[in-house]
Amino acid sequence: xxxxxxxxxxxxxxxxxxTAAAPPYTSEAPIAYLKDMSSGAVLYDKGGETRMPPASxxxxxxxxxxxxxxxxxxxxxxxxxxxxxxxxQQWHGPQxxxxxxxxxxxxxxxxxxxxxxxxxxxxDACVVLAEGIAGTEQAFxxxxxxxxxxxxxxxSNFGTSNGWPDEGVxxxxxxxxxxxxxxxxxxxxxxYKKFYATRAFTWGKTMGGxxxxxxxxxxxLGKVAGADGLKTGHTEEAGYGFTGSAEQEGxxxxxxxxxxxxxxxxxxxxxxxxxxxxxxxKAQPLFxxxxxxxxxxxxxxxxxxxxLVAPQDMAxxxxxxxxxxxxxxxxxxxxxxxxxxxxxxxxQLIVSTxxxxxxxxxxxxxxxxxxxxxxxxxxxxLKSFFx
Numbered sequence: 001x002x003x004x005x006x007x008x009x010x011x012x013x014x015x016x017x018x019t020a021a022a023p024p025y026t027s028e029a030p031i032a033y034l035k036d037m038s039s040g041a042v043l044y045d046k047g048g049e050t051r052m053p054p055a056s057x058x059x060x061x062x063x064x065x066x067x068x069x070x071x072x073x074x075x076x077x078x079x080x081x082x083x084x085x086x087x088x089q090q091w092h093g094p095q096x097x098x099x100x101x102x103x104x105x106x107x108x109x110x111x112x113x114x115x116x117x118x119x120x121x122x123x124d125a126c127v128v129l130a131e132g133i134a135g136t137e138q139a140f141x142x143x144x145x146x147x148x149x150x151x152x153x154x155x156s157n158f159g160t161s162n163g164w165p166d167e168g169v170x171x172x173x174x175x176x177x178x179x180x181x182x183x184x185x186x187x188x189x190x191x192y193k194k195f196y197a198t199r200a201f202t203w204g205k206t207m208g209g210x211x212x213x214x215x216x217x218x219x220x221l222g223k224v225a226g227a228d229g230l231k232t233g234h235t236e237e238a239g240y241g242f243t244g245s246a247e248q249e250g251x252x253x254x255x256x257x258x259x260x261x262x263x264x265x266x267x268x269x270x271x272x273x274x275x276x277x278x279x280x281x282k283a284q285p286l287f288x289x290x291x292x293x294x295x296x297x298x299x300x301x302x303x304x305x306x307x308l309v310a311p312q313d314m315a316x317x318x319x320x321x322x323x324x325x326x327x328x329x330x331x332x333x334x335x336x337x338x339x340x341x342x343x344x345x346x347x348q349l350i351v352s353t354x355x356x357x358x359x360x361x362x363x364x365x366x367x368x369x370x371x372x373x374x375x376x377x378x379x380x381x382l383k384s385f386f387x
Contacts, residue, residue: 022356023280023319028269030259033174034277037182037252041317041359043277048175051155052258055233056098056121057243058163058170060180061144063118063195066110066129067188077111081132091124097164100125101204101212112203119201120214121232126162137161151183165235174256177243181230181254185245196229197221219267220244224274232266240266246274253277283315294330296347298369301338307366308347314361316351327352330363340369
């Protein structure tokens with residue numbers, strides 16, 4: 001790994017190191033994980049790599065797979081799927097857990113099924129959508145695991161589309177759930193906003209013919225400013241869990257809690273945890289989108305160096321009581337071989353403080369660098385030789 005230290009990157013910082021330790025917090029949850037998406041900093045990690053049953057938090061992957069298919073044009077929101085009688089028979093009544101109250105033979109749009117999954121946590125909606133997309137639930141589960149692999153979720157496996165207990169086949173970690181939430185927010189932002197912040201949804205009829213309206217179980221919606229997702233989960237085995245996200249003043253946090261003992265405890269801990277993330281930590285801006293941070297050496301290219309630029313506004317997350325002093329360096333494997341495409345991720349910005357783990361942010365190529373021809377290689381070689 002070739003490293004170059006970026007000098008004087010952060011103008012105005014004092015030379016002394018940070019004096020404040022990471023803000024103290026004790027979570028009531030057996031598993032708790034909090035990440036600042038704006039900087040990549042993990043603010044709290046209690047059992048974040050422990051495998052656990054996700055319960056209905058597995059539905060985040062079902063929705064994510066569907067969102068990506070919609071975004072690629074392979075699935076339409078107004079496309080309709082029919083509720084198979086066999087599926088209805090398995091997924092209705094008190095023994096089926098949370099349901100959307102679908103009816104056998106009913107035709108339901110993808111849009112309404114997604115509301116049934118995200119807002120109502122309908123086990124029936126998950127299976128109907130899975131069967132409609134892939135033919136069978138197990139074929140859809142294969143898509144879920146394929147997507148988990150693409151996202152690098154190394155400690156997760158899915159055996160059902162809805163997270164129903166399956167003797168340990170389905171498992172996740174809090175860190176993986178946070179990564180899945182990040183992917184949904186970043187890769188399908190419009191669909192995330194459309195579905196995850198919905199407060200309530202109406203579907204189905206009571207025996208008396210009245211509409212059935214169910215509220216979103218998200219414990220931070222309306223209680224934490226900027227809260228807009230994601231998903232609760234509960235089974236006897238898993239306890240009460242929640243993966244949530246909120247954005248305030250340009251900072252987006254993703255949290256996971258699991259193993260809590262009641263719905264009320266889940267509400268209290270989720271609100272307290274997210275509030276702590278915003279109150280006890282602050283964002284310190286580093287670079288604006290498009291700003292050149294450093295340059296990197298190029299091998300066999302039409303240019304000998306390429307600009308390393310910030311792909312988005314970059315910030316580091318610090319304890320709110322911290323003074324100043326940040327170690328910043330750029331790391332890349334190099335020289336970087338041409339050709340290089342503008343916007344290609346080719347380096348990392350590593351930001352360190354005495355009290356927090358390193359925060360690693362991507363840097364991208366600021367311009368295209370084509371592969372040099374024979375004369376270009378000779379000329380670049382002569383320039384290098386003569387300094």
